[in-house]
Amino acid sequence: MKSDNLHIIDPVETSLARDYILKWGVKNQRSFNWRLSNSSYEIFISEFLLHRTRAGQVSEIYDFFIQRYPNFESIAETTKSNLREDLKTIGLNWRIDALYDCALRISRDYRGILPLDKTTLLSLPGVGEYIASAVVCFCIGSIEPVLDTNIVRFIGRFYGLKITDSSRRNKRFKEFILQFLKTKNPRQLIYYIIDFAFAVCTPSKPKCTSCPIKTVCNFGSGGGIRK
Known part of the structure; x- marks a missing residue:
């Protein structure tokens, strides 16, 4: 990928990189129980808990939480103080309170069934663009x-x-990720990208020299990138 092609989506190079990430992920993906679930409730809970929290921290309490609170009604029937106690290891009390308020509303207005249209999801307490997009995609x-x-x-x-x-809210980033996710199973590809970024395309000292997509990557090929 050449520097004079910055910000242009090359379908061939995108396809090559996508195919590599899909192959890489099969052998190198991380294992988390929430990734195996097709339950809209469990998917929603996992994404809510993962917000601003490392996956390793969430994995330590995820199974316990799902067993203790198997649906939105069970959360709505407890208290915020109990919920805070059960989730104290991951902190962020404002998020815990928002989860409780979400459960109350879903139990009351939607009979405990998570609405899967993005507009409604975005109207729920504590649900932003990422959680809403992830839930709709994964479900x-x-x-x-x-x-x-x-x-x-x-x-x-x-x-x-x-x-x-502000890149997560940037129109260009949204356009580019939508192009990259053009596959039969976007949920799986998203998990693979997250794991690839965690293991290879790291924040500091990325492993570009050993990365097979470096020749089609602006960063890896030195074609122009700004952190």
């Missing part, structure tokens, strides 16, 4: 602009986009 398989810190770093470096604190 019904639609291609959505799922952009967390790891995905932003990968997409920004690969396509030569300037990465800033």
Whole structure:
């Protein structure tokens, strides 16, 4: 990928990189129980808990939480103080309170069934663009602009986009991730990208010299990138 092609989506190079990530992920993906679930409730809970929290921390309490609170009604029937106690190891009380308020509303207004249209999801307490996009993508398989810190770093470096604190809300980043996710199983590809960014395309000292997609990556080929 040449520097004079910055910010242009090359379908061939995108396809090559996508195919590699799919192959890489089969052998190198991390294992988390929430990734195996097709339950909209469990998917929602995992994405809510993962917000601003490392996957390793969430994995320590995820199974316990799902067993203790198997549905939205069980959360709504407890108290915020109990919920805070059960989730104290991952902190962020504002998020815990928002989860409780979500459960109350879903139990009351939707009979305990998570609505899967993005507009309604975004109206729920504590649900932003990332959680709403991830839930819709993971539950019904639609291609959505799922952009967390790891995905932003990968997409920004690969396509030569300037990465800033607002990149997750940037129109260009959304356009590029939508193109990259054009596959039969976007959920799986998203997990693979996250794991690839965690293991290879790291925030500091990325392993570019051993990365097979470096020749089609702006960052890896030295074609122009700004962190």
